[in-house]
Amino acid sequence: MPFDYLDCPKCGEKVRSYRNPFPTVDIIIEINEGIILIERKNEPYGWAIPGGFVDYGESLEDAAVREAQEETSLQISNLRLLGCYSDPGRDKRAHTISTVYAATAQGIPKAADDAAALTIFPLEKLPQELCFDHRQILDDYRRMKSQGNI
Template sequence: MSFDHLTCPRCGAEVKRYRNPVPTVDIIIETAGGIVLIERKNEPRGWALPGGFVDYGETLEAAAMREALEETSLHVTNLRLLGCYSDPARDPRQHTISTVYVAEASGVPAAADDAANLAVFPLNDLPSELCFDHRRILDDYLRFRERSSA
């Protein structure tokens, strides 16, 4: 059996296997002191925006709110779309497409679920090394903020 085909369990015919990118969300959570980043518990380890995979039957917005709550214990509101990021190499585990939101939050931030740690970073003192393409995303966010305030 080849990797680009599946075998039909009913008739035994080979059927083409389609590989599609996996949808994910990331959330830039704005607070008075900066933005919330998590330190990932799982590979790839390091600092990252809160986020994760979209469940089947779930909207992107619902996934963003769920992931934010699961990883940071924060309820996010006022979701605003920053952009979509689709570089096939953005996640070393598989090809993902991330829809990135900017949001406000209420509650007390606390690391949970896939987050080993959590911190609020001032925008002028972000970690130099971030997981995935989150440095690019945050650079886009900073440019977006500059345009919005001009």
């Protein structure tokens, strides 16, 4: 297997370059007997669970709180881990690994940042088409919730 190498900016030595998946978070925000889905402003377009990339030096939990606030204008609480999703094809832009949380929020949600719009959907009436692997995530959430595991 051939490896890519970079030049060290300090000494000029060849340094092996590693390609790693990008960490992301997604947050299932429970509010008013439903969950919030955003309509994405950027590609891939469509309905999605709020979320995004983890910043360097940021914990997964802090990234979840930040992304929820940036995209829905809500402060979340009661953050619970649903699971991790790592299929290399889950995002056509790059290989990502998402840590998915469920959380509660109160207030009036407002689309912001990467969200063109948002809607509160009852679990029984989700849009047919969802971005990424969010259908699988929401199916897992529904199953775990019915079993009392989240």
